[in-house]
Amino acid sequence: MGKLTALAIKSAAPGKLFDGGGLFLLVRQSGSRLWRMKYRFAGKELLLSFGAYPEVSLAEARQRRDEARALLREGVDPSQARRARKVAARVGAAESFRAIADEWLARQKDALAPVTRAKAQWLLGLLAPIHAMPIAAIAAPDVLAALRRIESAGTIETAHRARQKASQVFRYAVATGRAMRDPTADLRGALAPVVATSHAAITDPSKVAELLRALDGYIGQPTTAAALKLSALLFVRPGELRAMEWAEVDLDAHEWRIPASRMKMREGHVVPLATQAVAILRAIQPLTGSRRYVFPSLRTPDRPMSENTITAALRRLGYDGDTMTAHGFRAMASTRLNEMGWSPDVIERQLAHAERNKVRAVYNRAMYLKERIRMMQAWADYLDALRSGSNVVPMRAAR
Template identity: 60%
Template structure:
């Protein structure tokens, strides 16, 4: 029997048929849904026409008539609907949506600085933001990259390509992308000329550098940062953002929290007696605030990321001779010559260890050796600054009186 409109709201739980496979299913909760039961290729299938009362009896019968017409034409209405939904989902999954998912996943791994750089790189590819992932082809990505390349920023172009690739590989792994379109761009971009960051690494040059640093007559905070940089050889961003809360003068340690590190791994810098002298001298000047090296404009921010490099330029070291980051290369080169174990040096440089178990072991195993190395390094720099003719050897160093 055909269903009656006035009876639909009072039907009990169960399936109530109207004809030709159309029925109203009343759930135990009271919810009601129009469904159609039909057979295609000898197999039973079902299709939903929506909830009652949003969809009335007359509308449900209209949906049924249209679906039966498609079935007679040789189509499967349920399969068609699934395909439509997949298409809608594909169109809703834009590059920006997938990118933001990837960034959220990386937030627990990458440092705040690296995350900010990643977002900036993605902003250069904003033409892809509204494009459905399924529609992004190699030529589309290349068009975006060509705009950056045309401005002469070849290294940036390759970095943007790398980030786009990471997003698509994430999409492939999670079933939202079929492939990584950047894989077809190999050789399509102008190559990057690899240049190492400028650094002075020969002992005589380092001696001249250290003596020149002593002559800087700028702000006391900049003077202190210049003197501390070769002793701790931390990343410039970590040095300028050093906070007094991270410094333990009694334990002679600078403890950098994971959130500030490139790979979100907390790092400890043993402080030599020489480094402690610099920090104790700086304490009366900036110790009342958050940062050891605050901005000259406001104590709420650390010094500018260009401060160290600007000071080096004023001292006569151009960008092709020495940079703030060059203190790391300087230390790495000479410490290897001094005979310190490569693993100890690499750990102190906070270079990422791919094997997490090995990394945890090295953090504990090498701390005592790192403390010895940092003091020996400071002693060696003192000898160079004093003009002593010393070989880069562990045997030439001795611990000074604190």
């Protein structure tokens, strides 16, 4: 073996140049040079391709020949072994973490709100080091290494959330027979703990009054000014407010019905509109009433306002992220309404927080709507009194 040289290969005429051990170089009339190996298996003469020269060098071709001969000594057909590796690679790609994650996400289309699904997709995208790995072969250290990359960027909470999403994908793989277990279960305590922080919010009545007067004095786009005021009156999630559609609003009935597809908990939600809220909406109806969104984007009217619009407006009014946030209007309302004596169940239902007991959830929706209507009007009146500086005696819920 080892008859060929680089010089002989370069000057070779069309034909076959044998190196030994079945390896030869096929030189075609076109000038292309192809590595082949002739061998016998189960009484048949077969041919194995190793690629083209010079992409595959003489040394590499010899190495591949030696590997093939080693398989033959073990009674394995190298051609069949190659086909098996290709099949395994295709199966591995089909059952990689990324492929299973995409499959799981596709099945969440009706279960998750679009924004929640997009966030899940983003979190899973951060786990790039395990994307191409067969999901059944992924161990806890592999997942931890991927999470450490996120953690090292200082985004500890994001690392924990990525772990939670990965766990959901692994559990789905277990349920569908593509994995034996969820390796993230072994990572409890492996990541740095999350230091709990809440959304900054103003809850002191005197400070709330100052905030309301600041909102009234906002100089900017009329739709942004209206969104700021409705944030205080309705205390829905910022994403729900900015995507508010005119088709969801019934000003005569004084209610806004948010469809389940837009809610975090995937349940339709009714927001009673106090007379003050209806007045604000009627005021901007001539501006945006002909469009889909109550608060359309200034750049692209067929899309809602940016998620940063309310936050940026608060900053312009002098409220930084440690003082007040767009989400803080929810905490502000929850705190004040609880102190005003309203039922926590009614408040929680208006905040659209999930009720774990499904039977009780149905009961609550039917039972609390009248109380919520009364509470929302009382809340709007309370804010008016605070804004005007009146001696506020808040309307309390009947006991």
